[in-house]
Amino acid sequence: EARRVPQSIPDFVPERKRTTPMNLAKIFQKTSISGRPFRDRVIHLLALKNYKKPELLDRLLQDGIMQKDRDSLEMILQQVAKLNVKDNSFSLKEHLFKDVQKDWPGYSEVDRQVLKRILSRKSASSQNATSTSHLTQRGPSDTGAPSRT
Numbered sequence: 377e378a379r380r381v382p383q384s385i386p387d388f389v390p391e392r393k394r395t396t397p398m399n400l401a402k403i404f405q406k407t408s409i410s411g412r413p414f415r416d417r418v419i420h421l422l423a424l425k426n427y428k429k430p431e432l433l434d435r436l437l438q439d440g441i442m443q444k445d446r447d448s449l450e451m452i453l454q455q456v457a458k459l460n461v462k463d464n465s466f467s468l469k470e471h472l473f474k475d476v477q478k479d480w481p482g483y484s485e486v487d488r489q490v491l492k493r494i495l496s497r498k499s500a501s502s503q504n505a506t507s508t509s510h511l512t513q514r515g516p517s518d519t520g521a522p523s524r525t
Contacts, residue, residue: 409482414445422468
């Protein structure tokens with residue numbers, strides 16, 4: 377008689393857990409911004425793009441915000457953001473762009489490039505506004521035309 381081999385041969389090595397590789401950059405990023413003030417974290421997110429409140433909250437949750445920060449989000453948004461009533465999104469107030477750090481640890485390389493473009497546009501538009509405000513409008517006495525009496 378021939379003996380049949382069992383369909384599955386038991387493995388004598390205990391089951392090994394498979395681990396997924398960790399992205400150390402993400403871990404470092406989270407720990408380096410988690411110690412930063414919550415207000416600054418909101419400012420640096422809004423500097424990149426407009427957010428609706430649920431999107432902003434989701435993004436902040438990825439960074440690991442605490443409950444007390446979550447509760448103060450409304451107050452911080454009133455301080456640093458303006459509400460666009462058309463789409464219910466928040467954008468950073470113009471005067472706060474000067475406080476944005478280009479090397480913010482929460483920014484990826486892509487975020488830094490986006491921020492660079494945004495800041496250069498803002499700089500160009502503010503220079504145009506400044507130069508046009510210095511021009512004085514010429515009145516009738518300045519044109520050299522004879523005045524009517």
